[in-house]
Amino acid sequence: MxxxxxxxxxxxxxxxxxxxxxxxxxxxxxxxxxxxxxxxxxxxxxxxxxxDYQAGQVETHFPLRTDGQIVMVSDITVWSLCEHHLLPFSCVLTIAYRPGDHVLGLSKFARIAHRHAHRLQVQERLVRDISEEISKVTETDDVAVIGRGEHLCMTMRGIRTPALMTSSVFDGIFRDYGPPRDELIKIAFSRS
CATH class of the missing domain: 1.10.286 (GTP Cyclohydrolase I; Chain A, domain 1)
Structure with missing residues (x-):
């Protein structure tokens, strides 16, 4: 038929x-x-x-001098679709940055993450896209994003085994191994 x-x-x-x-x-x-x-x-x-997801305003800043403090937002969960199989994947994100003269509004991290998740994606590009936008709106190169995702294209088909894939982007102070990167990794994996 x-x-x-x-x-x-x-x-x-x-x-x-x-x-x-x-x-x-x-x-x-x-x-x-x-x-x-x-x-x-x-x-x-x-x-x-x-x-057609609309993230809304993502550039809301608040003036605040943090004197080198690192800001981290963790356990942001987004859903996206694997561009290879059109099957969903969930991704738990940890985002970190070192602010300059202002801080980004807390909800903006999730808005940015959802904006990039609401399209056909691969996880590696998802974390890179989020990192690049966070860097742009915060006006700093000191940005890191870690994503841990379960992909139903692996869990439901093919090998049919659940697993977590981790992908990360480390820029600025997070690029080299040291205290900022160690702190971020510790927080990102503390719920494992």
């Missing part, structure tokens, strides 16, 4: 709904059976919500 063979195909005007209907058909389901009738609409709405 193809999409053209279905009685309701001509009434489906949303291309994402049509894709969802065809997907259901291809995996042997009937998109018109009870329980699946609204699935194409929900599928289309979810994809739009995911890809």
């Amino acid at each position: 193809t999409l053209a063979d279905l009685p309701h195909e001509s009434t489906v005007r949303d291309p994402l709904e049509a894709v969802a209907r065809q997907l259901l058909i291809e995996i042997g389901e009937d998109p018109d059976r009870n329980g699946l009738q609204d699935t194409p609409r929900r599928f289309a709405r979810w994809w739009r919500e995911f890809s």
